[in-house]
Amino acid sequence: xPAITETREQVEKLxxxxxxxxxxxxxxxxxxxxxxxxxTIRLISARKEEPxxxxxxxxxxxKAWLTMTEPSWAKVVYPPIDYxxxxxxxxxxxxxxxxxxxxxxxxxxxxxxxxxxxxHEQALLAGVEVPEGEEARLxxxxxxxxxxxxxxxxxxxxxxEAGVIFSPISEAVRDHPDLVRKYLGSVVPAGDNFYAALxxxxxxxxxxxxxxxGVRCPMELSTYFRINARNTGQFERTLIIVEDGASVSYLExxxxxxxxxxxxxxxxxxxxAMEDATIKxxxxxxxxxxxxxxxxxxxxxxxxxxxxxxxxxxISWTQVETGSAITWKYPSCILQGxxxxxxxxxxxxxxxxQQADTGTKMxxxxxxxRSTIIAKTISAGKSDSTYRGxxxxxxxxxxxxxxxxxxxxxxxxxxxxxxxxxxxxxxxSARIEHEATTxxxxxxxxxxxxxxxxxxxxxxxxxxNGFCKDVLKELPMEFAVEAQKLLQISLEGSVG
Amino acid sequence: xxxxxxSDRGLAPFEARxxxxxxxxxxxxxxxxxxxxxxxxxxxxWHYTSLRALNSYIFNEPDTCFNESAVQVILRSLIPQSGxxxxxxxxxLVNGRVVPALSSPAASLPEGVTFSAFSGSPDFGMQASxxxxxxxxxxxxxxxxxxxxxxxxRVKAGRILLISLAMSSSGAISFHPRHSVTLGEGAxxxxxxxxxxxxxxxxxxxxxxxxxxxxxxxxxxxxKLQREAADAIHLATVYADIxxxxxxxxxxxxxxxxxxxxxxxxxxxxxxxxxxVNGAQLLGSGQVGDITSVITHGAPDxxxxxxxxxxxxxxxxxxxQGKVLVERVAQxxxxxxxxxxLLLSPTAGIDAKPELEIYADDVKCSHGATVGALDEEQLFYxxxxxxxxAGARQMLVEAFLTEAADLVQDEVAHAALGTALTExxxxxIAAWENAS
Numbered sequence: 008x009p010a011i012t013e014t015r016e017q018v019e020k021l022x023x024x025x026x027x028x029x030x031x032x033x034x035x036x037x038x039x040x041x042x043x044x045x046x047t048i049r050l051i052s053a054r055k056e057e058p059x060x061x062x063x064x065x066x067x068x069x070k071a072w073l074t075m076t077e078p079s080w081a082k083v084v085y086p087p088i089d090y091x092x093x094x095x096x097x098x099x100x101x102x103x104x105x106x107x108x109x110x111x112x113x114x115x116x117x118x119x120x121x122x123x124x125x126x127h128e129q130a131l132l133a134g135v136e137v138p139e140g141e142e143a144r145l146x147x148x149x150x151x152x153x154x155x156x157x158x159x160x161x162x163x164x165x166x167x168e169a170g171v172i173f174s175p176i177s178e179a180v181r182d183h184p185d186l187v188r189k190y191l192g193s194v195v196p197a198g199d200n201f202y203a204a205l206x207x208x209x210x211x212x213x214x215x216x217x218x219x220x221g222v223r224c225p226m227e228l229s230t231y232f233r234i235n236a237r238n239t240g241q242f243e244r245t246l247i248i249v250e251d252g253a254s255v256s257y258l259e260x261x262x263x264x265x266x267x268x269x270x271x272x273x274x275x276x277x278x279x280a281m282e283d284a285t286i287k288x289x290x291x292x293x294x295x296x297x298x299x300x301x302x303x304x305x306x307x308x309x310x311x312x313x314x315x316x317x318x319x320x321x322i323s324w325t326q327v328e329t330g331s332a333i334t335w336k337y338p339s340c341i342l343q344g345x346x347x348x349x350x351x352x353x354x355x356x357x358x359x360x361q362q363a364d365t366g367t368k369m370x371x372x373x374x375x376x377r378s379t380i381i382a383k384t385i386s387a388g389k390s391d392s393t394y395r396g397x398x399x400x401x402x403x404x405x406x407x408x409x410x411x412x413x414x415x416x417x418x419x420x421x422x423x424x425x426x427x428x429x430x431x432x433x434x435x436s437a438r439i440e441h442e443a444t445t446x447x448x449x450x451x452x453x454x455x456x457x458x459x460x461x462x463x464x465x466x467x468x469x470x471x472n473g474f475c476k477d478v479l480k481e482l483p484m485e486f487a488v489e490a491q492k493l494l495q496i497s498l499e500g501s502v503g
Numbered sequence: 504x505x506x507x508x509x510s511d512r513g514l515a516p517f518e519a520r521x522x523x524x525x526x527x528x529x530x531x532x533x534x535x536x537x538x539x540x541x542x543x544x545x546x547x548x549w550h551y552t553s554l555r556a557l558n559s560y561i562f563n564e565p566d567t568c569f570n571e572s573a574v575q576v577i578l579r580s581l582i583p584q585s586g587x588x589x590x591x592x593x594x595x596l597v598n599g600r601v602v603p604a605l606s607s608p609a610a611s612l613p614e615g616v617t618f619s620a621f622s623g624s625p626d627f628g629m630q631a632s633x634x635x636x637x638x639x640x641x642x643x644x645x646x647x648x649x650x651x652x653x654x655x656x657r658v659k660a661g662r663i664l665l666i667s668l669a670m671s672s673s674g675a676i677s678f679h680p681r682h683s684v685t686l687g688e689g690a691x692x693x694x695x696x697x698x699x700x701x702x703x704x705x706x707x708x709x710x711x712x713x714x715x716x717x718x719x720x721x722x723x724x725x726x727k728l729q730r731e732a733a734d735a736i737h738l739a740t741v742y743a744d745i746x747x748x749x750x751x752x753x754x755x756x757x758x759x760x761x762x763x764x765x766x767x768x769x770x771x772x773x774x775x776x777x778x779x780v781n782g783a784q785l786l787g788s789g790q791v792g793d794i795t796s797v798i799t800h801g802a803p804d805x806x807x808x809x810x811x812x813x814x815x816x817x818x819x820x821x822x823x824q825g826k827v828l829v830e831r832v833a834q835x836x837x838x839x840x841x842x843x844x845l846l847l848s849p850t851a852g853i854d855a856k857p858e859l860e861i862y863a864d865d866v867k868c869s870h871g872a873t874v875g876a877l878d879e880e881q882l883f884y885x886x887x888x889x890x891x892x893a894g895a896r897q898m899l900v901e902a903f904l905t906e907a908a909d910l911v912q913d914e915v916a917h918a919a920l921g922t923a924l925t926e927x928x929x930x931x932i933a934a935w936e937n938a939s
Binding site: 400418419421422423425426428429430432434438440445447 | 834844848852853855858859864866868873
């Protein structure tokens, strides 16, 4: 047992280790007054120079939100949120239109550098020097979001040559109003749930991606979100549309500065995949989780949903969730097209007083639809982690298939790990298989590793990495490296 | 607290009878019920099973007199002469009341076993917690009778039959028997419970609550055979408290009723205790059958096992909700749960929610669930050996259910279940094949 005692001590020590990415950037901000009302929404809409229909849409969402109550079914506990005690709009003060990275506020760029964000292509893959004029060969495009406004977008040219639109959503509203109007809210309606309605009313920015027919997006698309200004909730809105036969891989990663007050993050992500289209959406989520006493940290209440509209379309969600004080997130797939495929790969790590209630929904509507769910949960410290997932086979989903595997690993006896799958079948030819296990790192495995000369930490690291392998291997290469680092930092001392 | 405004809380079917009570326990239960009402779909534990069916009736208190020859006919069909159940001591209730004339005389019970009517006993309403479970509150408020069995320490009580019959009258009736079974240290008992009713003009609602207390080293096996009338509603709740080194092994077979739920709350309170909550359901027409359980590991080194199998034809729908809660103290817990369903018709459905809630780290817990149609390869294998399609299907379904019933240790109970299963299977499949 000493191995475990040692681990536990190290987990406790971990609390003291500082959040590596906790710093604040000192940039002049343009902030709306606190509070949420129609005026705030009109102000946001005016600042964004939005068309009338979008303002109406926002106001309708706001009206719906007023009638809704905060969901309470998730296994998370937090003090009531005062939605009037927050700023709903914050933008870094604008110099008129930065045309290149040189014009971007250097303070901002330094922030990203500290985060290790590959905004500069040179920094993209560590140690790789790329001569000017060769950007087109690089595999990742970055749409960096600093608080609410996208400040820099690279690789625009390469993408536009391929016909791919990748821009902040506010720009898309201006430049491609028909596309946005057609698809915005078509997967997650404005009144879908409490947080989605809130987002619909006050979303400030996010990304828009459109991949036209038959185009394989020439590079990975990546957006970094950061919560920066004190007391500013972030309400990102991401919309990805992939037409017939096209494909895209999208990466989303988050870090946030250290602070005491809880911050609200209620994003909405909508994916639309048409016939034979493929969308791969990968997330590494590392919002500030609060300190070892559970003070501070981000509340992450996210609605993510993808619609496989066309036959043989495919949407794959991969997430590595290590941050946030509270996570409430269920990336879902609506499998409408015949033979469409939904996938969900998740690693959720909680430590200290973190609480995570996350999982997925696979709604099988069409014939021959298939879904796979692999969820790995690791609980340490005094945290609680819940997998909550729904698999629903509707009467027309003949020969549909689902396979679900949920595994939980407990580190220490003060944490909790919970598994709550919902299985609903209305079609006799559909097959559903579900498996879940909960255990700790076995003494045998530890003994075996230690006996071969691995240190306590290396052994735990090896075992946890193996535990998560099925999910990590789904991540794009650039992300997999970061995700492994994050896993180690999150469980530093205990499993690093 | 007697002022109840039931109309908006689903209590209308019981309104007249919930109005005035003398004793404090019933008064409190009625008060709790008035606050919560009967659970609707927004209550998580009742998300998949709707109690709307209750609203089509006004349930009256059943008459104390009944047609004795009709009762004898049903009894004879349930316990065939010279069958394995016939020689067992039996306790018979009709419409929720114990009928001594139909029950074995007290003297014929094994030595060390005492039997009495429960409603008058001082611990009435103590073990179950009415405020948490509205149907138990309803039971507490409206219970008239029930059995109270006490097995003295170290007494091997053998098998006892508990038969609950419903004799319908012209109008709808409901009865809410309250049973309690207590096993002393090292005692053992096999309780075989049969719930059945007459197909009559009036529908009935059977809402029994059974509290089991199993002391250290004792062993209770509880087998239930539910074959209520076709339009009956059967909502049963079982509480089992299990002390260290004790075991509670249960199996429920659901065949009857238009709406049925078997809800078990088993709590392992001492170390090295064990619990089995197994079951099977064979449902057809528009039946809804629900097996719900909450197994709480409240002590270290305990084992829990659960296997539930459902076979659904026609428009039937099964619900399985199984929660395993492992408290922080319950280290070295070994929990396993498996829920499987066979869908034999395009209009059948299943809703399952296996749930693990775990607060201790040194545990081995797993659950599994599978849903699907009959395996085509297995069918092909049988067909290729000359077995006709219908026969092959029946063989596979029977094997699927029998495998679950084989978990029953007691051979008499096992034989009785097997007979009931085969009968039901033949009629169910025949009805289904004729219809399609």
